[in-house]
Amino acid sequence: MSCKEKGCSECKSFRPKVLERSDSSCLLDDDATYSFVLCGASGDLARKKIYPALWRLFRDNLIHKETFFFGFARTPSSVREVRDNCKDYFQVQPGEEKQFEIFWTRNYYISGNYDNLSDFELLNKKICELETNSLANRLFYLALPEVVYKDAATNIHEACMSKKGWTRIVIEKPFGHDSHSSNMLTQHMAKLFSEDQIYRIDHYLGKEMVQNLLTLRFGNTVFSPNWCRKSIASVLIICKEDIGALGRKKYFDSYGIIRDVMQNHLIQILSLVAMEKPVTLHPDDIRDEKVKVLRFIPEVTIEDVVLGQYVGDPDGEGEMKQSYLEDISSDSSDTPTFALAVLKIRNERWDGVPFILRCGKGLNEQKTEVRIQFQDVPGDIFGGRTKRNELVIRVQPGEAIYIKLMNKKPGQSFEVDETELDLTYKSRYKEVKLPDAYKRLLLDLFIGYQTHFVRSDELQEAWRILTPLLHYIDKNNVKPILYKRGTRGPREADEMCAKNNYVYYGSYKWVANG
Ligand code: BG6
Numbered sequence: 001m002s003c004k005e006k007g008c009s010e011c012k013s014f015r016p017k018v019l020e021r022s023d024s025s026c027l028l029d030d031d032a033t034y035s036f037v038l039c040g041a042s043g044d045l046a047r048k049k050i051y052p053a054l055w056r057l058f059r060d061n062l063i064h065k066e067t068f069f070f071g072f073a074r075t076p077s078s079v080r081e082v083r084d085n086c087k088d089y090f091q092v093q094p095g096e097e098k099q100f101e102i103f104w105t106r107n108y109y110i111s112g113n114y115d116n117l118s119d120f121e122l123l124n125k126k127i128c129e130l131e132t133n134s135l136a137n138r139l140f141y142l143a144l145p146e147v148v149y150k151d152a153a154t155n156i157h158e159a160c161m162s163k164k165g166w167t168r169i170v171i172e173k174p175f176g177h178d179s180h181s182s183n184m185l186t187q188h189m190a191k192l193f194s195e196d197q198i199y200r201i202d203h204y205l206g207k208e209m210v211q212n213l214l215t216l217r218f219g220n221t222v223f224s225p226n227w228c229r230k231s232i233a234s235v236l237i238i239c240k241e242d243i244g245a246l247g248r249k250k251y252f253d254s255y256g257i258i259r260d261v262m263q264n265h266l267i268q269i270l271s272l273v274a275m276e277k278p279v280t281l282h283p284d285d286i287r288d289e290k291v292k293v294l295r296f297i298p299e300v301t302i303e304d305v306v307l308g309q310y311v312g313d314p315d316g317e318g319e320m321k322q323s324y325l326e327d328i329s330s331d332s333s334d335t336p337t338f339a340l341a342v343l344k345i346r347n348e349r350w351d352g353v354p355f356i357l358r359c360g361k362g363l364n365e366q367k368t369e370v371r372i373q374f375q376d377v378p379g380d381i382f383g384g385r386t387k388r389n390e391l392v393i394r395v396q397p398g399e400a401i402y403i404k405l406m407n408k409k410p411g412q413s414f415e416v417d418e419t420e421l422d423l424t425y426k427s428r429y430k431e432v433k434l435p436d437a438y439k440r441l442l443l444d445l446f447i448g449y450q451t452h453f454v455r456s457d458e459l460q461e462a463w464r465i466l467t468p469l470l471h472y473i474d475k476n477n478v479k480p481i482l483y484k485r486g487t488r489g490p491r492e493a494d495e496m497c498a499k500n501n502y503v504y505y506g507s508y509k510w511v512a513n514g
Contacts, residue, residue, distance in 0.1 A: 032135035034067040035127045040143035041071030052089045053438035058103045068130050071109040079107045115151040120159035137165040157192040170199040173264050179463040186456045204265040205452040206437030209395040213272040228349045234502040236371040237269050239359040249328035256335040266357040267462045283451040294461035296347040299468045308338030308490040309480040310362030336480045337361045340493040342500050354500035362485040368395035385416050398512045399425040424513035
């Protein structure tokens with residue numbers, strides 16, 4: 001295998017195919033038939049995210065024209081019904097109607113049980129009928145509840161592997177609910193598929209600003225000397241949501257916010273912020289570094305955590321009045337809807353720098369960002385009026401990168417002014433329409449680019465860090481602190497940030513530019 005394909009630490013010549021892609025050309029130029037099978041085709045994820053992403057890939061000519069889509073689910077249904085179910089999530093522009101019809105003619109629907117081999121044999125038969133090319137590649141997406149993963153994966157392996165090309169399988173989080181269950185799932189999958197066939201999706205890895213972390217860190221020299229404990233006081237990674245748990249009560253109540261968001265999305269972001277430079281852009285070189293930094297993180301303990309659960313705001317409107325318990329129609333539950341955890345990285349670069357992960361539902365706004373706060377100015381000659389620099393990577397909404405810095409107040413005065421250097425995408429990249437995370441990740445899946453998918457050892461490390469805490473919470477029925485819906489969450493969380501070297505001044509508000 002040449003360096004180009006595998007990635008070579010000697011010549012650093014690995015250039016993933018993905019770097020060559022544009023927004024309008026298909027990279028799959030072979031003469032294969034592609035079959036995309038969506039297990040869980042009647043579910044929410046399929047309807048809201050996966051079918052719309054497939055349509056956009058098809059519309060933009062990014063996938064092979066010989067691609068067929070198969071919906072598979074327990075519910076007896078039809079392509080017509082699937083199409084009607086998804087209609088609110090498609091944006092079909094004038095002029096695209098004909099292509100939209102063609103997209104649906106390439107769709108099929110098969111109902112079957114995940115634990116029934118003969119249903120998968122039928123599925124296989126249907127796929128084979130359409131595989132008229134000499135090569136045939138298959139992709140299976142398991143948008144399923146965790147309990148049926150094993151059966152579905154086993155039956156796919158038994159009945160549906162491609163005999164004329166490759167087979168890939170995608171699984172959606174949650175990948176287990178603690179280290180043990182996750183390892184069991186990993187072992188089961190490993191018996192059936194090799195790691196390069198398994199794509200564990202974490203859709204945060206498909207977001208523009210999360211992908212940009214690599215470029216920002218390793219494509220600039222301005223940050224590198226300061227990207228360490230000497231200059232950085234603390235790192236805060238936030239995922240706030242204003243929505244509650246309504247509509248997902250069964251799932252959410254058994255998982256809670258730590259398993260739902262922190263264990264995956266926030267730890268993934270952390271690893272990209274904190275990792276060392278990979279040898280090349282090869283997916284395994286990148287993931288090697290992500291795992292390595294996670295291995296330096298000790299298990300989180302309850303002393304470093306604040307848990308919360310929202311209660312209704314009596315003065316709020318509509319859903320805002322509802323507490324978590326009302327949202328899940330239950331009399332009691334200690335499931336946290338808010339969590340803040342302080343992680344330490346015990347390596348040379350980061351020792352002593354708190355990495356604060358903060359996430360929650362029913363809060364005052366929807367926002368995901370990374371805030372890298374620099375140390376105080378040593379020997380401040382401005383009478384203590386300088387405030388810390390902060391590099392903020394705004395993941396959503398409104399992608400932006402800005403640096404909070406001190407400036408001389410313009411004019412006669414010699415006062416210091418708190419302002420920013422601002423790269424707001426909406427004004428800098430006016431013409432660019434950013435693809436949705438699922439569209440990007442599905443394209444990577446077709447191409448076979450695994451960088452933005454979670455490898456089994458990354459997953460294992462993420463669970464290792466949080467499992468003792470999760471077990472402690474469950475075993476001791478730790479009560480979350482109640483916070484009013486539509487607020488910043490428990491006051492104790494802000495106190496924990498302050499205790500961990502994150503200074504909140506409250507004197508500055510960034511205003512989106514453009
Ligand atoms: C999902 C979680 O993984 O991410 C949800 O299960 C959460 O609870 C969602 O709302 C947030 O994703 P996004 O892309 O809307 O920020």
